[in-house]
Amino acid sequence: MKQQLHKLFENAVDALKRDGVVPPQQDIEIRFDHPRDKSHGDLATNLALSLAKAARQNPRELAQRLIDALPPSEHIAKVEIAGPGFINIFLSPSSQFEVLSRIHRQGCRYGCCDVGHGEKVLIEFVSANPTGPLHVGHGRGAAFGDTLARVMRFAGYEVDTEYYINDAGRQMDILALSVWLRYLELCGEEFSFPKNCYQGDYIWDIAATVHRVDGDKYRISTSNFFSAEYAHDSEKALDQMTSKFRSQVGSDGYQRFLDAALDILVEDIRSDLKGFRVEFDRWFSERSLYQSGIIDRTIAKLKQTEYLYEKDGALWFRATAFGDEKDRVVVRENGTPTYLASDIAYHQDKFDRGFNKLIDVWGADHHGYIDRVKGTLEALGNNPTNFIVTIVQFATLYRGGQKVSMSTRGGEFVTLRELRQEVGTDAARFFYAQRKPEQHLDFDLDLAKSQSTENPVYYVQYAHARVCSVFKQAKQRNIDTAEIFESDSTLLQEEHERNLANALNKFPEIVATAATNREPHHIVYYLRDVSNRLHTYYNAHNVLGTEAELRNARLNLMDATRQVIANGLNLIGVSAPEQM
RNA sequence: GCGCCUGUAGCUCAGUUGGAUAGAGUGUUGGCCUCCGGAGCCAAAGGUCACAGGUUCGAAUCCUGUCAGGCGCGCCA
16 A cells, blocks of 8 residues: 555656756655644645655645645545645545455465565574573573564565574583582582582482483592682682593583483473474574584684684684773683684675574673674674674562562573463563563563463453454354455444554564564554453454445455454464454 | 663553554453454543653654663673
């Protein structure tokens, strides 16, 4: 609809250019928006206001000339000039209800568009360290990333999703050590478990699986395992324990404990996310980057640029050349690559795999990391604007009015699984999807749980179920609903009906802006709006009780609304139940 | 100290890229089917858009400064 109006106004502007009213070279951007006040028409444009200066004309007079130059159209019922020079457009009823047949024709594809032009996009999200279960903070990233992927696919992007498994580095040493120590306790050793090892009960479970299979195979006496050498520095003491652990059980033993932990934890995360309706196209292992030599190759490539240099025995990346506050180590003095090194290799590999655009969804605690990764990608010859990081702010949890502290190592957190069980996937995903990512989120657990039946998700789902119910009723009354798609929409003359149809018309536009701005929360607000119009309409007018032709036209409108709600709910990963 | 995010109704949040009289939910108050699903609908009340300047026909939106809160500033990942 906007496209057709666009053409009409382009014609009008061209005519004014020919008449010399508007300078011929003048750049013109014609935009239409939806006025919130219905008396201002269905669509409005500020074209005359933006042209007034260049044309040296009073905006209202210019608006009149534009209207005079407007070619006649069946879509437009009335055009008015208002305020300082807005042009308000009232659409003809027939064009407003054209959308009903389009929705019927396109079904679950209604709302999709091609603003993405098939661009190949890789969205990486969650990527939580496999050192424990996902918590509600990860849930926010999961809901956002997955919804964004769905919306962008619907808008014509070719989207892949990926989870990066951080299965290398010091955290893994600590994980393996934690499991081994619990294992020793199961073997009967007695000692006090280090405070900075992973405390969660799941560590016991992993240790138990090893103990069940291998018995006391990796048991050693702990009598002189713990030393007081680093009593003042618990992190150093931890590293010392790790190396002792590795030397005592050998690399096979170390691997045994690490693999046992990773197998269980990654699988746990995968099934947890699946229950949250989040499934990835690929799970990418950090270790695989080392094994395949990609890290060495990428560092070698970076060495050929002017942005890598040696200092204090380490290799540094000149991040300051790209706006970072200081240079960063890529390879440590001891020869091992840093986390940045594997990240450079990983992201370069994404480009090498043929993706034009990389979208990373990160937690707020990683925002300081953006500049250096962007810098390395630029140094390697990529266009940095194709690397987009969306920062998802933290969810601050409240329970009983008190902030809940979150710490993975401490084992004290609310897991995503708990949340799913308590409020359900539908409500949880809807709740997350409502917020734009950069908004700090106060998550009141008591409220989310206790008010779960008043959660806004039910409002939208209820609208869907309500339409389904009307059709069930129709069936019971032996009404043939197959004919409704041929119904005469000129019979729809109520204001509520026009309001509803207007909302249905907007859906493709909402999808497009949600996708291009990467703000999927617009879908949620749109769904609430459509649902409200449906409820309002249904409350004010009878559908099944009217005579056949009008009834069919109304059923057609209802069914189209149901379809749009179903499509929208699907985009945010929420079910559209036929009854509740 | 520096950087990023945030500040809109009692509370939780939107605000279509600078537009018209500032928008929802929730909470409060009052009303609405003996009828297709009341998990609904309608109405009222509720605002110095953190504060101060600036840009222009026009600012919650853009620029500068101030204040407040969150997060970050490792040869951790």
